[in-house]
Amino acid sequence: MIKLDNVGKAYKVDNQWVPVLKDVDLEVKQGDFLAIMGPSGSGKSTLLNLIGFIDRNYSGNYFLEGDKVTLKGDVDLSKLRNQRVGFVFQHFNLIETLTIQENVELPLLYNGWNNRQTKDKVTELLEKLGIGDKGSKYPKQLSGGQQQRAAIARAIINKPDFILADEPTGALDSQTSADIMNVFKRLNEEDGVTIILVTHDSSTVDYCNRVVIMQDGILTEEAR
Ligand SMILES: Nc1ncnc2c1ncn2[C@@H]1O[C@H](COP(=O)(O)OP(=O)(O)O)[C@@H](O)[C@H]1O
Ligand SMILES: [Mg+2]
Numbered sequence: 001m002i003k004l005d006n007v008g009k010a011y012k013v014d015n016q017w018v019p020v021l022k023d024v025d026l027e028v029k030q031g032d033f034l035a036i037m038g039p040s041g042s043g044k045s046t047l048l049n050l051i052g053f054i055d056r057n058y059s060g061n062y063f064l065e066g067d068k069v070t071l072k073g074d075v076d077l078s079k080l081r082n083q084r085v086g087f088v089f090q091h092f093n094l095i096e097t098l099t100i101q102e103n104v105e106l107p108l109l110y111n112g113w114n115n116r117q118t119k120d121k122v123t124e125l126l127e128k129l130g131i132g133d134k135g136s137k138y139p140k141q142l143s144g145g146q147q148q149r150a151a152i153a154r155a156i157i158n159k160p161d162f163i164l165a166d167e168p169t170g171a172l173d174s175q176t177s178a179d180i181m182n183v184f185k186r187l188n189e190e191d192g193v194t195i196i197l198v199t200h201d202s203s204t205v206d207y208c209n210r211v212v213i214m215q216d217g218i219l220t221e222e223a224r
Pocket of ligand 1: 011012013020038039040041042043044045046047
């Protein structure tokens with residue numbers, strides 16, 4: 001479903017182009033649970049942003065369901081971003097001034113739903129993720145693990161084709177990390193959600209069915 005073909009990217013630093021992604025080829029199929037590992041600064045987040053339609057300045061080609069993403073303009077890209085992908089971050093990135101219910105319903109409102117239609121849908125998902133009683137709380141009133149569950153709810157409320165998670169357990173203790181990885185695993189196995197996970201932590205890799213390694217902008221598949 002996702003196919004990167006010879007993708008390259010460079011940043012201009014002090015008038016010099018510094019390559020960050022080099023000839024990256026990657027295919028991700030529907031239902032994959034893929035881990036991207038590699039040292040800090042190797043290009044993992046850059047790759048994730050590109051897959052998530054945030055970045056369009058790269059060389060090579062990106063196909064989604066055979067459709068050439070590389071050719072699309074800003075309007076189409078933001079539509080893809082809103083409808084096809086859910087993001088999960090290390091520091092949750094919930095909006096502190098909104099309740100959990102309001103945070104999770106935001107992507108629905110962006111996609112043209114009105115408030116009356118969203119409430120039951122959000123409540124049901126919060127229950128499924130084990131934080132059914134937290135809808136009226138603010139992010140700061142929740143533990144890290146509960147905030148990450150809320151962030152996962154926000155990421156999947158629109159039923160995206162895939163989740164992009166950038167070190168989602170990086171700020172959590174090991175037991176809470178395992179809980180969150182089990183949430184991802186359940187979504188992957190029971191609902192068939194495709195997940196691309198950037199991680200430093202080798203214990204999270206056991207939950208995935210494929211591992212690729214990023215090193216100095218070069219991506220290689222790990223034999224398992
Ligand atoms: N906006 C930017 N401008 C210049 N260099 C950047 C920018 N974003 C990232 N980089 C550089 O690109 C490299 C890869 O960064 P990143 O993708 O964030 O790595 P990782 O997520 O693997 O830690 C790093 O050397 C980083 O300093
Ligand atoms: Mg990163």
